[in-house]
Amino acid sequence: xxxxxxxxxxxxxxxxxxxxxxxxxxxxxxxxxxxxxxxxxxxxxxxxxxxxxxxxxxxxxxxxxx
Amino acid sequence: xxxxxxxxxxxxxxxxxxxxxxxxxxxxxxxxxxxxxxxxxxxxxxxxxxxxxxxxxxxxxxxxxxxxxxxxxxxxxxxxxxxxxxxxxxxxxxxxxxxxxxxxxxxxxxxxxxxxxxxxxxxxxxxxxxxxxxxxxxxxxxxxxxxxxxxxxxxxxxxxxxxxxxxxxxxxxxxxxxxxxxxxxxxxxxxxxxxxxxxxxxxxxxxxxxxxxxxxxxxxxxxxxxxxxxxxxxxxxxxxxxxxxxxxxxxxxxxxxxxxxxxxxxxxxxxxxxxxxxxxxxxxxxxxxxxxxxxxxxxxxxxxxxxxxxxxxxxxxxxxxxxxxxxxxxxxxxxxxxxxxxxxxxxxxxxxxxxxxxxxxxxxxxxxxxxxxxxxxxxxxxxxxxxxxxxxxxxxxxxxxxxxxxxxxxxxxxxxxxxxxxxxxxxxxxxxxxxxxxxxxxxxxxxxxxxxxxxxxxxxxxxxxxxxxxxxxxxxxxxxxxxxxxxxxxxxxxxxxxxxxxxxxxxxxxxxxxxxxxxxxxxxxxxxxxxxxxxxxxxxxxxxxxxxxxxxxxxxxxxxxxxxxxxxxxxxxxxxxxxxxxxxxxxxxxxxxxxxxxxxxxxxxxxxxxxxxxxxxxxxxxxxxxxxxxxxxxxxxxxxxxxxxxxxxxxxxxxxxxxxxxxxxxxxxxxxxxxxxxxxxxxxxxxxxxxxxxxxxxxxxxxxxxxxxxxx
Numbered sequence: 001x002x003x004x005x006x007x008x009x010x011x012x013x014x015x016x017x018x019x020x021x022x023x024x025x026x027x028x029x030x031x032x033x034x035x036x037x038x039x040x041x042x043x044x045x046x047x048x049x050x051x052x053x054x055x056x057x058x059x060x061x062x063x064x065x066x
Numbered sequence: 067x068x069x070x071x072x073x074x075x076x077x078x079x080x081x082x083x084x085x086x087x088x089x090x091x092x093x094x095x096x097x098x099x100x101x102x103x104x105x106x107x108x109x110x111x112x113x114x115x116x117x118x119x120x121x122x123x124x125x126x127x128x129x130x131x132x133x134x135x136x137x138x139x140x141x142x143x144x145x146x147x148x149x150x151x152x153x154x155x156x157x158x159x160x161x162x163x164x165x166x167x168x169x170x171x172x173x174x175x176x177x178x179x180x181x182x183x184x185x186x187x188x189x190x191x192x193x194x195x196x197x198x199x200x201x202x203x204x205x206x207x208x209x210x211x212x213x214x215x216x217x218x219x220x221x222x223x224x225x226x227x228x229x230x231x232x233x234x235x236x237x238x239x240x241x242x243x244x245x246x247x248x249x250x251x252x253x254x255x256x257x258x259x260x261x262x263x264x265x266x267x268x269x270x271x272x273x274x275x276x277x278x279x280x281x282x283x284x285x286x287x288x289x290x291x292x293x294x295x296x297x298x299x300x301x302x303x304x305x306x307x308x309x310x311x312x313x314x315x316x317x318x319x320x321x322x323x324x325x326x327x328x329x330x331x332x333x334x335x336x337x338x339x340x341x342x343x344x345x346x347x348x349x350x351x352x353x354x355x356x357x358x359x360x361x362x363x364x365x366x367x368x369x370x371x372x373x374x375x376x377x378x379x380x381x382x383x384x385x386x387x388x389x390x391x392x393x394x395x396x397x398x399x400x401x402x403x404x405x406x407x408x409x410x411x412x413x414x415x416x417x418x419x420x421x422x423x424x425x426x427x428x429x430x431x432x433x434x435x436x437x438x439x440x441x442x443x444x445x446x447x448x449x450x451x452x453x454x455x456x457x458x459x460x461x462x463x464x465x466x467x468x469x470x471x472x473x474x475x476x477x478x479x480x481x482x483x484x485x486x487x488x489x490x491x492x493x494x495x496x497x498x499x500x501x502x503x504x505x506x507x508x509x510x511x512x513x514x515x516x517x518x519x520x521x522x523x524x525x526x527x528x529x530x531x532x533x534x535x536x537x538x539x540x541x542x543x544x545x546x547x548x549x550x551x552x553x554x555x556x557x558x559x560x561x562x563x564x565x566x567x568x569x570x571x572x573x574x575x576x577x578x579x580x581x582x583x584x585x586x587x588x589x590x591x592x593x594x595x596x597x598x599x600x601x602x603x604x605x606x607x608x609x610x611x612x613x614x615x616x617x618x619x620x621x622x623x624x625x626x627x628x629x630x631x632x633x634x635x636x637x638x639x640x641x642x643x644x645x646x647x648x649x650x651x652x653x654x655x656x657x658x659x660x661x662x663x664x665x666x667x668x669x670x671x672x673x674x675x676x677x678x679x680x681x682x683x684x685x686x687x688x689x690x691x692x693x694x695x696x697x698x699x700x701x702x703x704x705x706x707x708x709x710x711x712x713x714x715x716x717x718x719x720x721x722x723x724x725x726x727x728x729x730x731x732x733x734x735x736x737x738x739x740x741x742x743x744x745x746x747x748x749x750x751x752x753x754x755x756x757x758x759x760x761x762x763x764x765x766x767x768x769x770x771x772x773x774x775x776x777x778x
Contacts, residue, residue: 006336006619007336027622029622029627030579030580032351032355032575032579032580033351035336040347040350040351040376042350042351042354042355043354043355043579044354044355045354058336058337060337060338061337061617061621061622061627
């Protein structure tokens with residue numbers, strides 16, 4: 001019942017969305033993108049994307065662009 | 067195939083200087099008309115004010131052309147320079163060349179940066195920059211041999227038309243069994259027959275045993291090259307080590323290079339995976355945020371976008387190291403092996419395609435309504451082989467497609483081509499026509515600005531509509547980002563020196579997603595700092611990707627996360643270690659400011675560079691049509707009511723489009739005022755006398771130019 005966020009373990013809860021996770025992390029940085037098990041999820045989908053148990057997650061500070 | 071014949075026209079034997087603290091301290095001048103080859107010294111003042119790279123190019127070009135010089139006058143030049151940090155093999159992204167010329171599409175000064183080995187090899191061969199003026203009597207190859215210390219002009223015959231074969235054969239011919247010692251610059255038949263020609267810069271991929279390519283795409287530099295009858299520029303140099311650039315402090319350089327290089331190796335796999343998928347990761351992200359140009363920038367999303375997204379290209383890209391310069395750990399220049407085109411001269415033959423990158427996928431894919439990765443790849447391949455800029459091709463053809471779909475032009479004008487969005491066959495045919503200099507392809511190849519005139523004159527198309535939907539500014543086609551919802555990025559495009567290319571500022575996420583700069587003044591500050599810092603990469607021979615496409619993990623804790631100040635400080639240390647000229651973050655900005663303002667003055671010299679030339683087509687600012695408005699009605703209605711306190715009760719869509727337009731156009735003008743003020747320019751957009759004096763660019767001819775425009 002754990003996930004990994006940026007290499008660090010974090011407790012997982014059933015039905016947890018990306019938005020819930022970011023709230024949990026209490027990280028004020030406005031991430032635009034996260035990567036879950038290789039799939040990139042952009043902010044418009046944070047609230048409807050659930051995090052699977054055991055997922056490996058990277059928070060991407062997507063501020064660069066072209 | 068006929069035999070290849072090289073006839074020697076002129077040779078200069080020279081004594082190659084050792085590079086010292088990143089500089090060869092001389093430049094190469096070639097005049098193809100006379101013919102003449104000469105070496106010019108680089109002064110300390112040149113290094114102090116212009117630094118190198120684009121700065122040197124601009125200075126050489128400024129002194130070569132008059133305000134009346136047109137792109138096809140022999141006195142126009144193609145200038146190529148690397149920069150003092152360029153050619154460092156241990157620091158990521160240190161192999162860029164910057165090319166400048168007077169552009170056929172804008173009529174003003176153009177710059178384009180490109181990977182490949184040419185710029186570094188040119189410097190190590192003894193020249194910080196080269197300027198090529200005049201016009202060859204026949205097809206010309208210019209060979210700079212840094213090993214045997216000679217520069218030669220050849221007239222040649224029998225070389226193939228396209229860039230791929232030409233570069234391969236010249237690499238073999240001049241390489242003397244060591245193809246890695248060669249870098250070639252070439253264009254192609256499309257560059258000759260359009261105004262949107264690009265240059266292909268090569269490096270030899272020892273792992274795959276083949277010549278690879280990167281493109282200096284923007285503004286028709288390849289067309290100038292072809293008009294000069296230059297078939298190719300070839301440079302030869304030997305092995306490169308960290309000592310080749312003779313850094314002032316090699317140990318300090320190694321230390322800082324190691325930090326940045328290792329950080330990328332550690333973090334890129336966790337972040338954007340550029341070493342595996344290049345810039346293709348942006349496709350679906352842009353789509354998610356309604357920023358991916360679709361159907362001539364009408365919309366920013368399409369349900370079929372995943373078909374041309376990163377997961378598709380992850381499978382298509384050939385595995386292996388793909389750095390366009392030695393030792394770069396970003397290594398994002400991916401390609402597709404054994405691709406078999408369905409059309410054109412390579413139909414049915416296996417080829418290696420260098421790309422596609424994000425811009426090409428968006429420009430030649432979604433913006434044309436083409437959601438097929440193989441067609442995008444084929445367009446990429448032929449654009450490169452023909453020497454055509456993929457961005458201008460995509461944006462130009464998208465405009466023609468919208469004109470066709472809305473009835474502004476028809477099949478009589480397109481020569482029978484059914485030019486609807488998504489028509490892959492027609493898109494490829496237009497491209498092949500460009501290379502042959504035939505039919506409707508020739509019209510599209512003139513670029514959006516000239517297409518608008520042609521459609522008005524020959525087809526009776528509505529000029530006001532075309533002004534709104536033709537995605538060009540200053541005569542340059544837009545690169546591939548939607549700017550409707552980001553005022554700051556409208557400024558990033560409209561207030562850019564050469565035209566709407568994102569290399570000066572990419573502020574969309576900061577502005578639209580993160581709302582980091584809510585006021586006009588904050589946006590203006592960003593439109594000062596970011597263009598200046600991004601300009602600095604072009605002065606030094608660097609790629610900007612290592613700066614902000616891979617971000618330190620603690621970056622979010624910093625005061626100004628968008629600037630990635632940790633990396634900016636590293637770049638200051640890098641500059642100091644190579645040149646011996648002590649520089650911190652603020653110094654990097656002031657170095658750029660001089661060159662940036664000089665380029666603005668160069669625009670003024672060429673008859674541009676004032677406020678009216680910073681205007682944008684309305685499609686870049688807001689919804690042009692009722693259909694566009696209605697597709698995002700909730701967003702626009704909310705903005706009108708909540709942000710602009712407008713009463714929209716009972717208003718028709720057309721009335722709301724008009725109301726929003728009035729508001730948004732006024733906001734762009736307010737932003738323009740704020741940016742000019744921040745940059746030290748007059749309300750007309752001309753650098754003030756005090757600004758040019760502060761920056762040390764108050765040369766007598768600059769003062770005269772300012773006086774002529776009423777600035778004293």
